[in-house]
Amino acid sequence: MSSISVAEVEKHNTEQDCWIIVHGKVYDVTKFLSEHPGGKKVLLKVAGKDASKQFDQFHNASILKKYGPKLEKGTLSGAKL
Numbered sequence: 001m002s003s004i005s006v007a008e009v010e011k012h013n014t015e016q017d018c019w020i021i022v023h024g025k026v027y028d029v030t031k032f033l034s035e036h037p038g039g040k041k042v043l044l045k046v047a048g049k050d051a052s053k054q055f056d057q058f059h060n061a062s063i064l065k066k067y068g069p070k071l072e073k074g075t076l077s078g079a080k081l
Contacts, residue, residue, distance in 0.1 A: 002073070002074035002075075003074060003075055003076075003077045004026045004073060004074045004075070004076060004077060005076075005077045006021075006076065006077070009021055009026055009048055009049075009076070010048045010049070011048065012028070012030075012047065012048055013047040013048030013049075014047065015030075015033065015040070015044060016030065017030055018030045018033060018043060018044065018047045018048075019047070019048060019073065020043065020046050020047065020048075020049065020050075020051040021049065021050040021051060021052065021076055022050075022051055022052050022055045022064065023052050023055075023064075024075055024076050024079030024080065025068070025072055025074075025075055025076065025079070026072070026073045026074050026075065026076055027068065027071040027072055027073060028071055028073050029043050029071055032067065032071060038058065042054075
């Protein structure tokens with residue numbers, strides 16, 4: 001996995017190109033938007049940002065184990081995992 005900067009993640013903030021950060025890992029959720037049970041608007045609100053706080057409010061770690069591997073782009077530069 002590659003190391004990705006916050007500045008790079010911030011560029012991916014649209015419905016056509018949507019990345020989020022969750023606990024120091026970067027995920028490309030573009031293709032997952034239509035599958036997200038809470039709707040795509042929830043993910044688009046945090047597009048290009050750290051969504052860890054919002055993620056933890058509604059999900060547990062098993063969700064990342066299930067979907068994370070196919071969505072993960074890399075780790076956030078300087079993140080302590």
